[in-house]
Amino acid sequence: MISQAEYRQRREQLMSQIGQGTAIFRSAPVAVMHNDVEYNFRQDSDFFYLTGFNEAEAVAVLAPHHAEHRFVLFVQPKDPEKEVWTGYRTGVEGAKERYGADEAYPITELEEKLPQYLEKADRIYYQLGRDRHFNQTVLTHWQKLMRTYPKRGTGPMAIESTNPLLQKMRLVKSPTELEMMRQAVAISVDAHNHARKFAQPGCYEYQIQAEIEYMFRQRGALGPAYPSIVASGVNSCILHYVENTRQMETGDLLLIDAGCAYQYYNADITRTFPIGGKFSGDQRIIYELVLKAQQEAIAQVQPGKPYNLFHDTAVRVLVEGLMDLGLLAGDIEEIIKEEKYKPFYMHRTGHWLGLDVHDSGVYKNGEESWQTFEPGQVVTVEPGLYIGLDIKPVEGQPEIPERWRGIGVRIEDDVLVTESGNEVLTAGVPKLVEEMES
Template sequence: MSTSPLSKPALSQLPLTDFAKHRAALMAKMPHNSIALFPAASELTRSNDTEYAFCQNKNFLYLSGFNEPDGLLVLLKDEQGKAESILFSLAKDPLHEIWQGRRIGQVKAVQDYGIDESFVVAEIDNLLPDYLDGKSQVLFGFSDHNFAAQVFTWLKQVKSSIRQGAKTPQHLTDTDPIIAELRLIKTDNELALMRQANHISGLAHQRAMQKCQVGKFEYQLEAEILHEFARHGARHPAYACIVAGGDNANILHYTDNNAVLKNNELLLIDAGAELAGYAADITRTFPVNGKFTTEQKAIYQLVLDAKNLAINAIKPGMSFAKLNELTNAFLTQGLVDLGILTGELTELIRDKKVKEYFIHGLGHWLGLDVHDVGDYHINSDREQLRLFEPGMVMTIEPGIYIPLSDLAVAEKWRGIGVRIEDNIAVTAQGFENLTANSPQTIEDIEDLMIKT
C-alpha cells in the first residue's frame, strides 16, 4: 500500500505512442479477416450557432488520441493477421479555420498519430463498403444505436453488390465489452495522468476550504474550484460540480449550487478535474465556519473511518462485494453506537438497515469516464463480485445522509450529510491512494481553515 507523493507529477497528457499501443491491444483481440469501426463524437448545439464544449467519444479517444469531431477510426485485420488503421477526419479548410480553429488534417494524422492511412470524412460513404466487402466479421459498439444504423446502411450497400461478386460480412460483434476490459486496466502513463488529475483536484479542494465563509454562495466556491482546475491545466471539470451546503448535501446529485452558506452547517463538495480526457472524482465535507460541531464530528469521523477501512482492505483478489460487506457492518455498528439505528446488530446488518442512511454504492470504476466502463460481475443479489487486479482504478466513497425531514432521528442529527471520496489504484502489493493532497482528517481541515 502507498500514498501518492505531494509533489506535482509531470505528465499532463498521454504520449501519442500510447494510443498506438491501445490500438494494437484491441487489434490483437480481433479475429482474422475482420473490421472494427469506432466513431468520433459530434459537436452539440447549445443555442442557435453556439456549441457545448466538445467532449470526444471516449472509446475513439482511447484508440486514437484524436480530439476532433465527426471522424471515424477503422481497424482492419486481414486473413493472415496483418493489421492496419485508417482514420477519416475533417478536411483542412482555410475558411473554417479562420472562424472555428485549426484542424489537424490527413497528413499530420499519419505523421503524428501513427495512423497508417487517413482520408477526409466526405469519403466515408464511398470507401466503407469497399472495406466491409469480403470481411467475415464486423465489430462496432452496439450501444450507439445511431452509429449501428449507419453500419447497417453500409452493409446494405455491400449486399446490393452481391451479384457483382461482393461478399457481406456474416458476423457482427459488439466492441463495447472488449474495449471496456482494455480500459479497465490502466497503463503506467494512464496512472501518472490520473495522479496529476487528482493532484489538481486536491489543490482545488484545498482552495475551497480556504475560501469558504459564512454568507458566501455555493456557486462562489464552485468558481474557486474551477479556477484552480484551469490554473493547473485542467480546463474542464470531469462532471458538474456538487457544492452542497447544509441539507443540500442530502441531495446526492445536487448541482443548483445557488444557496447561501450558513453558520454551523457542513459543506459537501464533490468535484474532480478532467485532464487530457481522464477524470478525478473527489468528495470532501467540511464545516462552513471552519469548526465541526460535536454531532458533525461524530458522523464525519464514522464516515472517514469507514472509508479508510475499505481502502486499507484493497488488494488484488478483493471485490466491491467484500468491501461493501465490511463497510456496511462497520457503519451499522457506528450508527447503533450513536443511537441513530436501534435494534439487534446482526439483524440490522442482515436487513441492510444502514442503507437508510448510506443510500448509494461504495464506489465505481474511474478512468476516461467518471463512472468508467468495466464489468462488475454483478450477481442476482446485486453484489459486485469482480476481483480486483493491478491497474484498476476506483472510487471509495462512503457517506451518511440524514435530511432535515427525517423525524425518526433526534433533531441534533438532522440536516447532516457527509461523504468522503478518494480515488484508489490497485497495485500488485495492495493499493495506491491517488487522492493524497486534499485534507480529510478533522484536525487537518480545521487547521487549514483556521489559518486562512
C-alpha cells in the first residue's frame, strides 16, 4: 500500500513545479448504471495519485504560496444517517488526521472558502474535464478574480492544465508502485494459467471469464482492470470482443485479454492458444509470426530508445512475414509507409500501464520527437494479426485465401524498463508454441 509519506512527497514535487500557482483537483463523479443504481465508485486517478483519498464529492487544493494551508481537502462531512445507506465517510477531521490535509472543509463550503487559495496565486492549474458543472465553478471563480485584479494587484492571470506536470510524474513508477503492479501481475498470471488448463471443448467463453474473474477477487484484487476479452474462433479477430457467449470447439483458437486491478494498479495480459491441445498448421504459422514480432519488439524496450521503435520493429516483422505468406505484395518500405498492412494489424503495439490501463503519459514530444524510455516506466507490448472472415485487402494487394480466414492472434506482456534493459513482468504466463500445446 502506498504510504502517506509517499503521497505527501508527490504533492511536494508537484507544488515545487507550480510555484506561486494553485492546483485544483476534483474527485471522480458517481456514475449511474441505470435508474438510481450506481456503479462501484472508482476514484479519479490523478486525485488518487496525489491524495490516496477514495471518496466521491471531494476537491483537493494545492496552494504552495499559502502561509498555512498548502494542502486542503473539501470532503463530505460525517453523517450517520447517510452513512447507513452509502458507507462510512472520512469526514472533515479524518481528512486532516488520516490524509495529512493542512485544512479541511465540508464540500458545501467550497464556494465560500476556495477564493482565499486563489486570490494570491499567479495562475490556476486545473484540467478542464468531463465535469462541466465543476469546470464552470473554476471558471467563474477565475473570472471574478480577474475582474478585481486591478484593485488588488494579485490573482491568477491564466488557467493551465495539470496534465503535462502530472503525466511526467506518473510515468516513472516508484518502488512501491511497482510492488502494487507486481501483485496485480502475479494474480493475473495465475488466472491466465488456470484459464488455459480449464478451457476445454464444449466450454462457453463466459465460463472462462468467470474462472478468471473469480481468481481476481479471491486473491484480493479489486476486480478486472478492464472488461475481460475471452474470444474463441472467429471472435478472436474482434479487438474488443466482450460478449463472451460462444461455445468453444476443438480446433478453435482462444484469445484471452484479461488483467486485474490491485490497489488501483493494473495488469494487462493477452495470450492465444488452441482449444483441444494443438495448433493447426496455419494457426501455428500466424502464431509464430506474432510471437517473433513480439519478441523482437520487447528487445527494443530499453532506456534511451525512442518509444516508437518497438512498434516499428513489430510492424516490420509482421509485414515481412505476411509478404512471405503471399498476403501482402510489393515494396516493403511502401507497404509500411502507406500502412497497407492495416487490414491485418490495425492498432499500435503498446501503451503505458499503471494507475490506468492506458496510463497517463505522452508518447511524443511535438510532431517529430518521440518520448524516450526511462527506467521505471511500464509499457505493454502486444502485436497481433487478425484475419477476419470478411477481411478485405487494400486495393492492389493479393486476395486472401480462405485457409487464413478466421485466425486471430494477439500476444501481450507488461514490460518494465530497467537501468540495464527491461524486465518482462508477465513472463510467468507461457507463450512458446510447445508450452501452449502442453
